[in-house]
Amino acid sequence: MSSSLYSPDYSAQTVLLCEDSPEGIFSAIYTAYERKFSPNYTKIELLPGENYQLFTEYITVEGDREKAKKVKQTIDKRFGGLTSYVIWCGIYSKERDKADIIYHTIARGLSKKYRGELTDFLQDPYIMMLSKIQKNVAKEAHHYKGFIRFAQLDNGILFSKINPKNYILPLVVSHFSDRFSEEDFVIYDENHHVCLFHERRKESYLYLPEKEEELHWQKIEERLSKEELEVRGLFKTFHQSIAIEYRKNLKLQQNLLPLRFRGNMIDFL
Amino acid sequence: MEERIAQSRFELCKGKYFISSGEEKGNSNLSLQQKLEILTDAAKYDVACTSSGINRKGKAGALGNAAACGICHSFSADGRCISLLKILMTNHCIYDCKYCINRCSNDVVRTIFTPEEIVDLTISFYRRNYIEGLFLSSGIIGTPTMTMELMYQVIYKLRKEEKFNGYIHVKAIPGADPFLVTQMGYLADRMSVNLELATSEALQELAPNKHRKTILAPMRQIQTGITENKEELVLYKKAPKFVAAGQSTQIIIGATPETDYQIMQVSESLYQKFELKRVFYSAFVNVNQDTSLPSPMAGPPLLREHRLYQADFLLRFYGFEAKELLSEKKPNFSVYLDPKADWALQHLELFPMEINKVSYSMLLRIPGIGVTSARRIVKARKNGKLNFEHLKKIGVVLKRALYFITCDGKMMYPTKMEEEYITRNLLYEKENLPFLQEGIQYEQLSLFS
Known part of the structure; x- marks a missing residue:
């Protein structure tokens, strides 16, 4: 994220380093409060940390389930649904400075300086930043609701591979499990090495696959049945015939459906 | 059975x-x-x-x-x-x-x-x-x-x-x-x-x-x-x-000689009397090469379609009425300016508007301020007076709005409240159209005729 958007008018004197997971980030926030660090002189960075600075104390915080849980409860209790949704989106973001932004947003909220929904105070640079990264995550998740393409495997399972920038799977779970509750499906996020499993009429869950499983999935395209390829052919026919020649506008198409999504979409293969 | x-x-x-x-x-x-x-x-x-x-x-x-x-x-x-x-x-x-x-x-x-x-x-x-x-x-x-x-x-x-x-x-x-x-x-x-x-x-x-x-x-x-x-x-x-x-x-646009005013009046009554969710406008493509209809060589009237959609949104979300935007005397939308900017220029007596005071429905009438920006302004100004810096921070785009607003009584730059001056400046900022990028030509009309 460009530093011009927010330039802290202080240099941090303590930097907490944590791993890039909800548990890690929440534990770091817990530690900052536990040790009574002032938010004005504290920063949280994701491991392995940014450029090291002079006159700064670096503390590495281990992820701790209990601590993280307490922070989560505080967020739910103090901020209400919308703000906690925004914070969660922030946690799933690809941005490296998300931990710091979330920490300072929470600090603002707990300082009782603002009344009403915390996310409305966009004048505050941290809240504005959080709102920006949240939009980016939510937008990508919404895109994937439409752009995910399933392939039916021989055993009837629907399989999809995606390459999102942000960690969006948790944000699309409810959509897809509701829509395809009667199906068995897998959505495999190649970038974050995680996948979403859904078994017919059961709860969905996220699963961290083994290396071999991932290799197996990456080659799944080569083993599709003839029927599956036929359905794809039909959709490609539809996709091509629906365009109006007189209105052809590839640039507009690319603005609305950026190239990075197309690698996994059969519409363009 | x-x-x-x-x-x-x-x-x-x-x-x-x-x-x-x-x-x-x-x-x-x-x-x-x-x-x-x-x-x-x-x-x-x-x-x-x-x-x-x-x-x-x-x-x-x-x-x-x-x-x-x-x-x-x-x-x-x-x-x-x-x-x-x-x-x-x-x-x-x-x-x-x-x-x-x-x-x-x-x-x-x-x-x-x-x-x-x-x-x-x-x-x-x-x-x-x-x-x-x-x-x-x-x-x-x-x-x-x-x-x-x-x-x-x-x-x-x-x-x-x-x-x-x-x-x-x-x-x-x-x-x-x-x-x-x-x-x-x-x-x-x-x-x-x-x-x-x-x-x-x-x-x-x-x-x-x-x-x-x-x-x-x-x-x-x-x-x-x-x-x-x-x-x-x-x-x-x-x-x-x-x-x-x-x-x-x-509604098919451009196959027959109706004016934009007629079309907007029809849309308005469809929204009001028939409670439709949407009216869609389809730029006419002469697929049959029918000689009694406009030639396909000129391409579909995409700009006109775009203007109608803009006006349609003004009817549905911005509280405008068809007769405010157009009239018998001025039956078509401007080629150069979007309908809202066009309206504002005809009603300069209402501007500049004070961001910290005017109601939500008036905020919506400022060119360059849409539903999202207006909502953000209303929320943010509860917490104190807003200045231009704040507006930028909460994501309001000032490129076009700056000619029509004041913050705490001041305009962003010294601005003459003159139609011609503002028009010139607005035209200088190129409008973001979805289709001109591919070089589709449209008929040029004289703006000040």
Whole structure:
């Protein structure tokens, strides 16, 4: 994220380093409060940390389930649904400075300086930043609701591979499990090495696959049945015939459906 | 049993029509792929293809749900969103509308989908997340009632037998038995009847078989149905829903010489009197090379279509009325300025507006400030006075707004409140149009004539 958007008018004197997971980030926030660090002189960075600075104390915080849980409860209790949704989106973001932004947003909220929904105070640079990264995550998740393409495997399972920038799977779970509750499906996020499993009429869950499983999935395209390829052919026919020649506008198409999504979409293969 | 009767009726209709037209020969061996190609191509000029307006959760044993915001699944080469499987049931048609590629006097390959084919396509596309649902339209085969009956069979099969719970948008065929329209309404999410042309004279000229009255009748029927259904739902929560996502229509732009003012007045009355969810505008493409219609060489009037959509949004979300934007004296939108900026320049006495004071509805009238920005301003100013720096921070784009606003009594730069001065500055900032990028030309008009 460009530093011009927010330039802290202080240099941090303590930097907490944590791993890039909800548990890690929440534990770091817990530690900052536990040790009574002032938010004005504290920063949280994701491991392995940014450029090291002079006159700064670096503390590495281990992820701790209990601590993280307490922070989560505080967020739910103090901020209400919308703000906690925004914070969660922030946690799933690809941005490296998300931990710091979330920490300072929470600090603002707990300082009782603002009344009403915390996310409305966009004048505050941290809240504005959080709102920006949240939009980016939510937008990508919404895109994937439409752009995910399933392939039916021989055993009837629907399989999809995606390459999102942000960690969006948790944000699309409810959509897809509701829509395809009667199906068995897998959505495999190649970038974050995680996948979403859904078994017919059961709860969905996220699963961290083994290396071999991932290799197996990456080659799944080569083993599709003839029927599956036929359905794809039909959709490609539809996709091509629906365009109006007189209105052809590839640039507009690319603005609305950026190239990075197309690698996994059969519409363009 | 009911289904068997329906099925035999389908064969009967098909047989009757084909015997009378004698066209079955030679086309019967079209593959599914060819049929899909023909019937997609024939449906593509219909623009009313959104999947929005209804939130519906999935059901046990059923496939699919619906999201009110609408979901785009892909974009075609013309940059339009693909969310529904948009097809005609058949491109056979007894009508001879001059603008339509499927008119009966055209020599094109004709074909018809069987209900099973449409159902299979929809389900197999939907399961793979290619589409959000089905958009079914049709040419008129036999009679309007017969056509509607065939379409009803498709939708019935899809909803009741295959338990398809995704989005369905169906055209109501003007002139069909009202009973069928009602039955269809309980299965479809959205229905639409195309108004086709803004005035009844134009309709008479280009579509001699269609009449304004027969088009408005099903529209009124659906509206009444929706209103009654709402009352029913108040009394009994589980009453079946009727056209829950509302109805829409489309108007062809640029085939006949109506003015923008006439079109906007028609849209306004459709929103007010018929409670439509959307009116879509379709820039006319002379697909038939018909000599009595505008030449296809000039390309479709995309800029005009764009301006109409902008004005349409002003009607629906910004509290404008058609007569504020245009008048008998100024019947068309400006080529250079969007309708809102144009309006503001005609009403400079209202500006500059004080961001910290004016009401939400007035904020919406400032060029460059949309619904999102106006909402943010209203929320943010509760916490203290806003200045230009704050506005930038909360994401309000000042490029165009700065000529029309003050913050705490001050303007951003010294600005003359003169029409010509501001116009010049607004034109200097190039408008962000979706289509000029490809170099489509449009007619130049003189702005200050």
